[in-house]
Amino acid sequence: MSAQDSCLSLVKYFLFVFNLFFFVLGSLIFCFGIWILVDKTSFVSFVGLSFISLQIWSKVLAISGILTMGLALLGCVGALKEIRCLLGLYFGMLLLLFATQITLGILISTQRTLLERKVQEMVLETIQNYRVNPEETAAEESWDYVQFQLRCCGWNSPKDWFQVPSLKSNVSKELLLPCSCSNSSTNDSAFFDKIFPQPLVRPRRNTDICVVPESTHIYNEGCKRSLQKWLHNNLISIVGICLGVGLLELAFMTLSIFLCRNLDHVYNPLKQYR
Secondary structure, X not given: OOHHHHHHHHHHHHHHHHHHHHHHHHHHHHHHHHHHHHOHHHHHHHHOOOOOOHHHHHHHHHHHHHHHHHHHHHHHHHHHHOOHHHHXXXXXXXXXXXXXXXXXXXXXXXXXXXXXXXXXXXXXXXXXXXXXXXOOOHHHHHHHHHHHHHOOOOOOOHHHHOOOHHHOOOOOOOEEEEHHHEOOOOOOOOOOEEEOOOOOOOOOOOOXXXXXXXXXXXXXXXXXXXXXXXXXXXHHHHHHHHHHHHHHHHHHHHHHHHHHHOOOOOOOHHHHHO
């Protein structure tokens, strides 16, 4: 066996092994998404949270798993069987994915102000329409999750909630706010009384409406500032992950096009099955 044949064999099996790993990873992501979709109760008890917008995340995970499995399968079969068209398709899909990521990165960098304004409009609209339509709660559940995780309340400040029609209180000294705004360090039965939703609204843990006797028992910082802090603290990790994914895609593209270009020009696929 010549040095060129040895190099091609090494590249072929390298591509096969790594794409096999990503195929298994994609199948696990897909199964996880399906598990959330068909068995929400078990997932909720497992993670201890019941206010995540499970319907959305389960579909996102399932679709991501299918795409990962499909791309990895192209790489596995194309590399192992040395099929030019599959290797070319694999390279093309990786190139498209890489170009999409670069485009999104440029748009986020250049249109950051516009993006922030759009996000603010969406959040404020969600707050203003909180509990207006019991059948459309996905955005509300997601925003409750953000407030709970980042320990914040409202977009700019808790005052964003004070003029929400569905949270108007007849008692002037009491505040009606989502329970995700409640400060867990002072959250006890002496300070908070949960008002459970109307019968048409599904009860959801930590997304019930709470009567807050004093503003000191809620998170005083708006989520806009909390999100900015989170991005600043995790910027290095986010950039590192993006660079790692991009370099991995470039490596796979290079290996796939190298293997594709160095296959014999006169190629009989049937010899692979002999």
